[in-house]
Amino acid sequence: FESDPNGKRQLWEAIVKIPFIDSGILLDSLNEVIQKDEAATSDEDRLLSNGERLRNVPGRSHLFSAPNRGAPERKAIEAQAFARVAGPVRQSRPPRTRRPPTNSRNPRRPAQKRRG
Numbered sequence: 001f002e003s004d005p006n007g008k009r010q011l012w013e014a015i016v017k018i019p020f021i022d023s024g025i026l027l028d029s030l031n032e033v034i035q036k037d038e039a040a041t042s043d044e045d046r047l048l049s050n051g052e053r054l055r056n057v058p059g060r061s062h063l064f065s066a067p068n069r070g071a072p073e074r075k076a077i078e079a080q081a082f083a084r085v086a087g088p089v090r091q092s093r094p095p096r097t098r099r100p101p102t103n104s105r106n107p108r109r110p111a112q113k114r115r116g
Contacts, residue, residue: 003014034056037047 001019002017003011004017005011005014008014033047037053040046
């Protein structure tokens with residue numbers, strides 16, 4: 001596929017240009033395969049496997065949900081546990097202190113006053 005860097009420097013940042021598929025042609029060819037598969041008289045002549053045929057049949061819907069988190073007792077317990085872990089919400093900052101001037105030749109050594 002062709003890629004468009006779009007001003008990016010790294011190859012992995014580029015956008016890959018994937019060509020569009022004409023949906024009409026795709027559906028026509030898919031329906032043709034399904035019709036040939038249904039018209040086959042023996043298992044040897046079939047184009048699709050049993051698993052592929054089952055995939056094309058509508059199935060049951062499933063709904064997954066989390067356990068009941070709306071219970072007030074549970075919310076209170078979670079709030080207490082969070083307060084123990086996080087501590088107070090607002091913490092004051094320590095006061096800022098001025099750093100002593102440093103020696104330009106050796107930043108670890110404090111500057112010395114000039115004599116004279």
